[in-house]
Amino acid sequence: MGTATETFYSVIRRQGITRRSFHKFCSLTATSLGLGPLAASRIANALETKPRVPVIWMHGLECTCCSESFIRSAHPLVKDAVLSMISLDYDDTIMAAAGHQAEAILEETRAKHKGQYILAVEGNPPLNEGGMFCIDGGKPFVEKLKMMAEDAMAIIAWGACASWGCVQAAKPNPTQATPIDKVITNKPIIKVPGCPPIAEVMTGVVTFITTFGKLPELDRQGRPKMFYSQRIHDKCYRRPHFDAGQFVEEWDDEAARKGYCLYKMGCKGPTTYNACSTVRWNGGVSFPIQSGHGCIGCSEDGFWDKGSFYDRLTNIKQFGIEKNADQIGMAAAGAVGAAVAAHAAVTAVKRLASKREDAGHNS
Ligand code: SF4
Ligand code: SF4
Structure with a gap:
C-alpha cells in the first residue's frame, strides 16, 4: 500500500495506472462532487503533490455493511484509486495483521501522524456496563475510540450506526449504543449516514477530504451537503x-x-x-x-x-x-x-x- 508520505500519484503510477487514466479519474471525481470542470485540475495538482492522508478505520457495534459498500464502489478505477489515495494504515476487518501486531500498528500510526490522520468509524460504542458489550483488543471499544480520536485530524462517522445509533440503539437500547458525536465532542465529525451509505458517496467524501485537506460543507446535522441536501x-x-x-x-x-x-x-x-x-x-x-x-x-x-x-x-x-x-x-x-x-x-x-x-x- 505504500507509505503515508508518498503522494497518491506516485502510488498509482507504480501500480501501472496511466497518466491519462489519472486525469480521467480527476474529472470523474470533480463531476461526482459537483465541483465543475475547473476543479479537476485542482484535484490533479493536490493528488500529485500532497502526501497521502493516513486513515485509521475502526469498528464498533456494527454489521460491516459500510466496509462492504465501500469496497464495492462501482467504478473499478475509483475503488482502486481511493484505496491508493489514502494510506489505510489500520482496518481490523480487512488488514492482514491481527492481535498484538494490529494493536502495534494502531499505536505506531497514532504516534507518527499525530493530528494528521482521519479516524473513520464504522459502528458505535455501547456505553452500558462500562462499555463491556463491545470489547476490541482486550478493552472496551469506547476507550479505544476516545484514545484514537484524541490525536485525529477529523472523524468520519460511517453509516447509520456511527451517525445515529441504528438498530443496536433500538428502544430500549439495552447496551446503550451511542452515536460517535455524543461521545467525542471536541473534534470535527462528518456524518455519512445510510445503512449502508452509497459506495460512491463514501469514496466521494474520502476524495474530498484527501484532496482539499478539510471536510466538505456540512448541514446542521453534520452531513455533507453535496450528497444529503x-x-x-x-x-x-x-x-x-x-x-x-x-x-x-x-x-x-x-x-x-x-x-x-x-x-x-x-x-x-x-x-x-x-x-x-x-x-x-x-x-x-x-x-x-x-x-x-x-x-x-x-x-x-x-x-x-x-x-x-x-x-x-x-x-x-x-x-x-x-x-x-x-x-x-x-x-x-x-x-x-x-x-x-x-x-x-x-x-x-x-x-x-x-x-x-x-x-x-x-x-
Ligand atoms: S432508498 Fe431509502 S432506504 Fe433505500 S438506501 Fe436509499 S435512503 Fe436507504
Ligand atoms: S415519488 Fe416519493 S413517495 Fe413516491 S415512490 Fe418516489 S420517493 Fe416514494
Whole structure:
C-alpha cells in the first residue's frame, strides 16, 4: 500500500495506472462532487503533490455493511484509486495483521501522524456496563475510540450506526449504543449516514477530504451537503405518479405493475435526505424504489424506531428528526408532510367521487 508520505500519484503510477487514466479519474471525481470542470485540475495538482492522508478505520457495534459498500464502489478505477489515495494504515476487518501486531500498528500510526490522520468509524460504542458489550483488543471499544480520536485530524462517522445509533440503539437500547458525536465532542465529525451509505458517496467524501485537506460543507446535522441536501422524493423517477395521485395500493396490484408511486405502501422518500434517487446503487443500476419497494428512510435519525416500514408517513412521527438540527430541513419536511397528507386526502376524495359516479351510472 505504500507509505503515508508518498503522494497518491506516485502510488498509482507504480501500480501501472496511466497518466491519462489519472486525469480521467480527476474529472470523474470533480463531476461526482459537483465541483465543475475547473476543479479537476485542482484535484490533479493536490493528488500529485500532497502526501497521502493516513486513515485509521475502526469498528464498533456494527454489521460491516459500510466496509462492504465501500469496497464495492462501482467504478473499478475509483475503488482502486481511493484505496491508493489514502494510506489505510489500520482496518481490523480487512488488514492482514491481527492481535498484538494490529494493536502495534494502531499505536505506531497514532504516534507518527499525530493530528494528521482521519479516524473513520464504522459502528458505535455501547456505553452500558462500562462499555463491556463491545470489547476490541482486550478493552472496551469506547476507550479505544476516545484514545484514537484524541490525536485525529477529523472523524468520519460511517453509516447509520456511527451517525445515529441504528438498530443496536433500538428502544430500549439495552447496551446503550451511542452515536460517535455524543461521545467525542471536541473534534470535527462528518456524518455519512445510510445503512449502508452509497459506495460512491463514501469514496466521494474520502476524495474530498484527501484532496482539499478539510471536510466538505456540512448541514446542521453534520452531513455533507453535496450528497444529503435533497430528499429521495425530490429526484424520484416515480414522482410524476405521486403528483398525479397515482399510487400503488397493494403489493402486486395493477398500479404496482405500472410502476406507480409507493407512498401509500410506506415509502419514506418524502422525508429522507440521501442521494439514492440520483447516484443509485450497484454502479447506478437501480435503487430500492426502482426495484418496487419503498424507501425505508435508512439514512434518517431514528428510522429503526418509527414503526413499520410499511406505514404511511402520515401515521408516524417523521418530523422529529430535524427538530434539534436543520431548521430548513424541518420546514421542508413539515411542508412535505402537510402536502403528502393533503395530496393523499384529495386523491381519496377523488377516488370516492369517481366510484360514486360509476355507481350512479351503473344503477
Ligand atoms: S413517495 Fe416514494 S415512490 Fe413516491 S415519488 Fe416519493 S420517493 Fe418516489
Ligand atoms: S432508498 Fe431509502 S432506504 Fe433505500 S438506501 Fe436509499 S435512503 Fe436507504
